[in-house]
Amino acid sequence: xSTIRGSNNPTTDAGxxxxxxxxxxxxxxxKSRPSLHRGEAKYGWLFIxxxxxxxxxxxxxxxxxxxxxxxxxxxGLGSPLNPQVSFVGSKNFExxxxxPGLARKDFGTSIRNNLYYVLLVVPLQTAxxxxxxxxxxxxxxxxxxxxxxxxxxxxxxxxxAITAIWLFLFGATGAVNKILGLFGxxxxxWFADPRGVLHIILGAVGVSSAPDALTGxxxxxxxxxxxxSGPSVAMCAIILLAVFTTSGTFMLxxxxxxxxxxxxxxxAALMDGAGPFRKFFSVTLPMLKPTxxxxxxxxLIGTWQVFDQIYLTGGGKPSKTLLTPAYLAYQxxxxxxxxxxxxxxxxxxxxxxxxxxxxxxxxxxDRKDKGRVSRALAGAIAADRSVVVxxxxxxxxxxxxxxxxxxxAPSPSSSTGSxxxxxxxxxx
Numbered sequence: 001x002s003t004i005r006g007s008n009n010p011t012t013d014a015g016x017x018x019x020x021x022x023x024x025x026x027x028x029x030x031k032s033r034p035s036l037h038r039g040e041a042k043y044g045w046l047f048i049x050x051x052x053x054x055x056x057x058x059x060x061x062x063x064x065x066x067x068x069x070x071x072x073x074x075x076g077l078g079s080p081l082n083p084q085v086s087f088v089g090s091k092n093f094e095x096x097x098x099x100p101g102l103a104r105k106d107f108g109t110s111i112r113n114n115l116y117y118v119l120l121v122v123p124l125q126t127a128x129x130x131x132x133x134x135x136x137x138x139x140x141x142x143x144x145x146x147x148x149x150x151x152x153x154x155x156x157x158x159x160x161a162i163t164a165i166w167l168f169l170f171g172a173t174g175a176v177n178k179i180l181g182l183f184g185x186x187x188x189x190w191f192a193d194p195r196g197v198l199h200i201i202l203g204a205v206g207v208s209s210a211p212d213a214l215t216g217x218x219x220x221x222x223x224x225x226x227x228x229s230g231p232s233v234a235m236c237a238i239i240l241l242a243v244f245t246t247s248g249t250f251m252l253x254x255x256x257x258x259x260x261x262x263x264x265x266x267x268a269a270l271m272d273g274a275g276p277f278r279k280f281f282s283v284t285l286p287m288l289k290p291t292x293x294x295x296x297x298x299x300l301i302g303t304w305q306v307f308d309q310i311y312l313t314g315g316g317k318p319s320k321t322l323l324t325p326a327y328l329a330y331q332x333x334x335x336x337x338x339x340x341x342x343x344x345x346x347x348x349x350x351x352x353x354x355x356x357x358x359x360x361x362x363x364x365x366d367r368k369d370k371g372r373v374s375r376a377l378a379g380a381i382a383a384d385r386s387v388v389v390x391x392x393x394x395x396x397x398x399x400x401x402x403x404x405x406x407x408x409a410p411s412p413s414s415s416t417g418s419x420x421x422x423x424x425x426x427x428x
Contacts, residue, residue: 070343076333092340096348100221103332103341108220110323114304116231117324121242122299128247129295130288133254134280148255152248162245163312167191170237190237194319196229197236232321238309246302250295257291258284293364297357304353325349 065080073088074080096107135141136148154162169175170190177187202208210225218224231239261284269279285292307326310316315331316323325345333342 066343066346069339070347072340074339076337076339080339088340092344093348095341096345097220105221106320106323106328107325107345108218108222109226109320110325110328111220112222112227112229113231113235113321114306114324117235117239117242117306118300118303120231120239121246121303122296124239125243125247125250125299126292126295128243129250130254132247132251133258136251137255137258148252151251154245155248157245159245159308160312163241163309166237166241167313188233191234191313192318193233194321196232196321198228198230200233201230232318234313234318234322238306238313238322241309242303242306246299250299253291253295254288257288261287289364293361296360296364300356300360301353304349304356325352 069080070092071087071089072080072085073091074082074085078084095101095103097104132151136144136151138144141147171177172189172192174190176190180187210223214225214228215223218227265283265287266279269283274282305326306324307330310322310324310327311330313322316327326349329342329345329349331342332338332345
């Protein structure tokens with residue numbers, strides 16, 4: 001039985017024997033493998049511990065604390081973890097969403113103002129950034145570095161300085177009204193005019209009062225007539241300020257994306273006979289789709305969080321037509337000492353941004369026709385390849401013809417030998 005159980009391979013027996021010749025190499029080999037990875041987990045945790053601590057202390061803990069503040073009655077005095085601070089549930093959220101009162105109306109007014117701000121700023125700044133990128137990226141343009149720097153300069157300038165300059169430009173006797181006066185028009189007092197643009201247009205055509213169907217009802221304490229007022233004149237000045245200061249940053253993103261498009265794509269479109277507009281809308285723009293999604297997402301997040309311009313222009317004045325949710329959260333917390341409502345407004349704003357970003361991602365998702373590259377472009381690329389193949393074929397044929405003409409003619413003996421060898425091969 002011992003012979004059957006034992007191994008017939010002497011090498012194996014020697015390797016497994018306590019004093020075998022193969023025992024030492026196997027032990028050394030087995031010990032050398034763990035030594036290569038020894039301490040990797042320890043050093044890995046050592047490297048990632050500082051970022052984890054920083055994120056936990058300065059991001060996770062404040063978010064958790066803000067969640068507690070939004071469902072408590074903390075007044076800003078003392079610690080929010082004080083035992084005297086009580087849990088109130090969804091009371092702060094109900095105060096700004098459903099309970100009739102000033103808090104609900106202010107929140108509805110801020111949402112209306114910010115909605116018009118988003119609907120105008122995001123498309124305008126994206127279109128202007130793309131237009132500037134196309135112009136600056138042209139090869140025939142001289143001084144492209146200068147124009148790139150000039151267009152990007154407002155984005156790196158302090159928002160406080162830009163807003164102060166804007167207040168002088170759009171003042172009652174500012175440069176903008178002076179220019180309008182040259183054309184015989186009297187400009188408004190921009191940052192003191194609470195009238196909505198749509199109301200002004202309706203008043204010009206004879207609709208000076210609200211219809212009965214729009215005065216009753218509404219949403220978030222704001223009537224439908226007020227919802228349809230459009231951005232105020234003061235908000236229009238803020239919209240122009242935002243477009244002026246943010247287009248340069250997005251221009252650089254579009255320039256980087258356009259420079260990554262290969263030159264062969266433009267050549268294929270030109271061979272297909274596509275003009276500048278056709279090439280831009282059918283070739284360039286579809287290939288800029290990832291960058292376009294990034295620009296729209298950043299613009300959407302930034303416009304819903306506008307604060308500094310509102311703070312510097314009077315905190316929502318005139319008549320709260322510049323009031324935004326971000327500033328309302330600050331006002332409720334730091335001025336009214338109602339920290340619970342301020343935190344609740346912040347989380348509602350966070351949910352709005354997440355939902356709109358998800359909706360934008362769904363609209364710009366990749367469909368079955370990925371890239372939306374036109375069939376004309378595909379045909380142009382195929383034609384370009386066929387031309388290249390045909391040219392290569394002609395060139396190779398010409399090379400073979402030249403080599404054949406330059407080589408000497410075969411002798412009769414060689415031809416006879418080759419024929420006899422072929423016949424012998426067939427007989428075999």
